[in-house]
Amino acid sequence: MNHLFESETFALAATLGLFLIFEAIYQKAKTPLLNPVLMTIICLIVILKLSGVQYGTYQANTRMIHFMLGPSVVALGVLLYEQLQTIGKNAVAILSATFLGSVMGVVSVILIGKLFGAEEDLIISMVPKSVTTPIAMAVSAQNGGIPSMTAVFVIIVGVLGASVGPLVVPKVFKTAIAKGLAMGSCAHGIGTAQAIQMGMVEGAISGLSIGLMGVFTTLVTPGILALFY
Incomplete structure (x- = not known):
């Protein structure tokens, strides 16, 4: 999975995909404790840690998200x-x-x-x-x-x-x-x-x-x- 996050397309798709999944869960559960931002952050931390992807690599390939802030x-x-x-x-x-x-x-x-x-x-x-x-x-x-x-x-x-x-x-x-x-x-x-x-x-x-x-x-x-x- 390490090499996948070297692709900007994959990194963006993975991040946005996780957010949309947790947003759907949040809308069904209707509890702020399942905040999609919080859940996406936790999930990404686990994925990056287990796959050995450096945060610098991930950040560089998701720079479009940072730009949109x-x-x-x-x-x-x-x-x-x-x-x-x-x-x-x-x-x-x-x-x-x-x-x-x-x-x-x-x-x-x-x-x-x-x-x-x-x-x-x-x-x-x-x-x-x-x-x-x-x-x-x-x-x-x-x-x-x-x-x-x-x-x-x-x-x-x-x-x-x-x-x-x-x-x-x-x-x-x-x-x-x-x-x-x-x-x-x-x-x-x-x-x-x-x-x-x-x-x-x-x-x-x-x-x-x-x-x-x-x-x-x-x-x-x-x-x-x-x-x-």
């Missing part, structure tokens, strides 16, 4: 445009909630990390866990963290948030705006994909919160770290 994020602008009136009416609440969420996200990681005796560089690497990967890695690097480790934490948090969020968020929050903020602020891009399935308002607000969380986390992290270290 850019346009997919830009496409969220369409949702935002359609919900401009709703966003305008609730601008203060959205900004306040996202700012407080970014502060609590950073503080909670530091406090829990200190409680369990984690090393400083590990804590700093986990601090931007709720921010989309490129921003999170930059925040980590600028404050003394380990960017590659930060990327792992971001992916884990995003997948877990997208899997558990749809079960918890509707029971805790009643308004579409609150649900969108919760999903986007905690689980960034993958969470936003789930928020869109909840509704267009939830998806738009979740997409907006990705950007806001990135801005606020970048601004507050140095000051908060200075208070603790």
Whole structure:
């Protein structure tokens, strides 16, 4: 199977095929715990490990998927445009909630990390866990963290948030705006994909919160770290 993944066509087909299979299972089971992204990642890890395929080879042959991440994020602008009136009416609440969420996200990681005796560089690497990967890695690097480790934490948090969020968020929050903020602020891009399935308002607000969380986390992290270290 090693030589098969050297083919870009096979690598793309295998990845998309697995996702479509798990998407069908997810639609029948109707449980977020079988999130197709999570299941596809787990399955691919097992396949690559057992077949001895290097991740670099797989990544190079699935670069089209990585490329499409850019346009997919830009496409969220369409949702935002359609919900401009709703966003305008609730601008203060959205900004306040996202700012407080970014502060609590950073503080909670530091406090829990200190409680369990984690090393400083590990804590700093986990601090931007709720921010989309490129921003999170930059925040980590600028404050003394380990960017590659930060990327792992971001992916884990995003997948877990997208899997558990749809079960918890509707029971805790009643308004579409609150649900969108919760999903986007905690689980960034993958969470936003789930928020869109909840509704267009939830998806738009979740997409907006990705950007806001990135801005606020970048601004507050140095000051908060200075208070603790």
